[in-house]
Amino acid sequence: MAHELEVFWFSEQPYGHVTESDLEPYESGRMHFPNTHFDPEKAHVLYGNYHDQYQLADEVGFDGIMSNEHHSSYWCMKPSVNVDAAVITQRTKKAKIAMLGNVIAVNDPVKMAEEIAMLDCISGGRIISGFVRGTAVETLHAGYPPTENRPRFEEAHDLIVKCWTQPGPFRWEGEYWPHRMVNPWVVPIQKPHPPVWFPGTGSPESVIWAARHRYPYMNLGSLLDLTKQLKGIYHETAAEEGYEAGPEHFGYLIRCLVADTDEKAQEIGRTFLWTENHRNRGPMEFNDPPGYQSREALRIKMSRPLIGTGTMGRRMSYEDLQDAYNIIVGSPETVTEKLRHIRKDLEPGYILIYGNEGHMPHEDVMRSVELLGTKVIPALKEG
Amino acid sequence: MTTVQSGSRTTVNVNGTTVEMYSGGSGPPLVFFHGAGGSNGWLPWHEDLAEEYTVFVPSQPGFNGTEAPAWVKTIGDVAHFNHMFIDALGLQDIVLVGSSMGGWVSAEMAAMDDHNIDALILVDAAGIKPRESDIAEIFMVSGETRLKQRFYDPGQVENYERYTRELSPEEQLVVHSNAIMASQLCWKPYLHNPSLPYTLSRVETPTLIVWGNQDAIIPVECGHLFQQAIQGSQLRIIDNCGHSPAVEKRGEFVAAVTGFLNSL
Numbered sequence: 001m002a003h004e005l006e007v008f009w010f011s012e013q014p015y016g017h018v019t020e021s022d023l024e025p026y027e028s029g030r031m032h033f034p035n036t037h038f039d040p041e042k043a044h045v046l047y048g049n050y051h052d053q054y055q056l057a058d059e060v061g062f063d064g065i066m067s068n069e070h071h072s073s074y075w076c077m078k079p080s081v082n083v084d085a086a087v088i089t090q091r092t093k094k095a096k097i098a099m100l101g102n103v104i105a106v107n108d109p110v111k112m113a114e115e116i117a118m119l120d121c122i123s124g125g126r127i128i129s130g131f132v133r134g135t136a137v138e139t140l141h142a143g144y145p146p147t148e149n150r151p152r153f154e155e156a157h158d159l160i161v162k163c164w165t166q167p168g169p170f171r172w173e174g175e176y177w178p179h180r181m182v183n184p185w186v187v188p189i190q191k192p193h194p195p196v197w198f199p200g201t202g203s204p205e206s207v208i209w210a211a212r213h214r215y216p217y218m219n220l221g222s223l224l225d226l227t228k229q230l231k232g233i234y235h236e237t238a239a240e241e242g243y244e245a246g247p248e249h250f251g252y253l254i255r256c257l258v259a260d261t262d263e264k265a266q267e268i269g270r271t272f273l274w275t276e277n278h279r280n281r282g283p284m285e286f287n288d289p290p291g292y293q294s295r296e297a298l299r300i301k302m303s304r305p306l307i308g309t310g311t312m313g314r315r316m317s318y319e320d321l322q323d324a325y326n327i328i329v330g331s332p333e334t335v336t337e338k339l340r341h342i343r344k345d346l347e348p349g350y351i352l353i354y355g356n357e358g359h360m361p362h363e364d365v366m367r368s369v370e371l372l373g374t375k376v377i378p379a380l381k382e383g
Numbered sequence: 384m385t386t387v388q389s390g391s392r393t394t395v396n397v398n399g400t401t402v403e404m405y406s407g408g409s410g411p412p413l414v415f416f417h418g419a420g421g422s423n424g425w426l427p428w429h430e431d432l433a434e435e436y437t438v439f440v441p442s443q444p445g446f447n448g449t450e451a452p453a454w455v456k457t458i459g460d461v462a463h464f465n466h467m468f469i470d471a472l473g474l475q476d477i478v479l480v481g482s483s484m485g486g487w488v489s490a491e492m493a494a495m496d497d498h499n500i501d502a503l504i505l506v507d508a509a510g511i512k513p514r515e516s517d518i519a520e521i522f523m524v525s526g527e528t529r530l531k532q533r534f535y536d537p538g539q540v541e542n543y544e545r546y547t548r549e550l551s552p553e554e555q556l557v558v559h560s561n562a563i564m565a566s567q568l569c570w571k572p573y574l575h576n577p578s579l580p581y582t583l584s585r586v587e588t589p590t591l592i593v594w595g596n597q598d599a600i601i602p603v604e605c606g607h608l609f610q611q612a613i614q615g616s617q618l619r620i621i622d623n624c625g626h627s628p629a630v631e632k633r634g635e636f637v638a639a640v641t642g643f644l645n646s647l
Contacts, residue, residue, distance in 0.1 A: 290562030
């Protein structure tokens, strides 16, 4: 049976009060930009707005809500995806909750397994449990050596899945989390366990890992040519593993805003470029410290030269990004047409709508959610 | 006594691991262990010392042309491995010289077992945490910043272009691969071992500590801390010099080393 397209709402939950001139003096946009620019009272208001957007997305017909986690970042006020998911369970009734995801390499995997199982029970089985390596800053922020991210990720993944699928108590003689007794009381409602997703931007190693585990791969907004090549690697790997990959194995995140008219959408959508040049600014070694990418990743990269790039490192104008289908803004008709192009080009089983940014007015974002849910998504699903 | 052609590249099998090595000169054995950036091969100061010593310049596990055995994950593991390397060559009564991270490894080797080490020379060595300041960040900075940190005055570095020239893709891969190994070994605790000042108390080998007075990576204070930790050791501070005295003040460095060795 053909996989039905599912559309998810996603908000990075930015602290939109930050300006270019705030960021300019600092060496990097993340760890160096001081948290004295954070006002908890303003954050209180913003969190409320973002949760209202979640609730509306559920009411107007989004299939799911995606959330994530970042640290030391003014553009994402979510240091815990599990906390955000807990809020979503209470503000929504039907929507799937895709956590993309927990930075399992730098957390206690047994506690992760328990928390995700708890969320799955609370939500009545609506959890999709993404596992991420995180950006290098997540690992630096947590104080772990970058060389340990990959092996810790692997071990944490195996331990979490075991917590969900094997009755306790059991013994775990891991390298990073040795346990003599593991016996989490709370286990997930979904069997054998909640679906697992794995995201990536440009690394073939990530695609191969996802395909080997038969986990859906979510591409986080790379340009279409690169995304297609990465998808090709997924298909190749799936064939090697003895299965055929379909749309249900592939999702795509896209920045998208709908307004009543194209003109209004164009104006609001410009905010998608809010502080774009500062988001990951810093020396290359800061974003990619030695050892964060393994020798194996280097080898794969060298053996699979990819054409094209992600958007990072390439300055593209608002208009260029729209021409490249990397940002989609417009009236419901315009957006539907453009999303149809992406659907035809990439054949994703999941479209993840990155629906707000920076200081976009709350009421404009709410209107966008409404138009997406009532007009764009039904039209898109018709074909 | 062995006689080898100067600076020739060979490989040595160490318990199944292939180690890349340059060697040359004649006389008693002197082994040099490189820093976190990896091996620069056979250098002019090796040639200087090769007049009186048989100089061995191996690439440590995971650096340059030497494989990284899966079990080598810490500086202590490297120190054990380097002992195996010396055993594999059958060397007796060696002069052990280590610079920066290689100085840290050499200090750990001496603390483990110094019966086969006749003399120990530590050059701007990592391994002990300073009290007054910090060891500079070397991983989360650009290559340009790292180079600025390394030398006090590039004008006194022979063939400085070798540090600034464009690298081939193969050379870039080696640099990156070296950085991964260094990151693995040195990230946490950062470039030091809290036990080292105490375990060094067992070292009886005559020891010379050489330091660039203006070292911007590992402060000269650490030279004093090494001297306090190793009984009877001598500290020689070279002025107007950064982190790599053997490169930046080759004449003074070689004179300090040979002067010390001849006094034993």
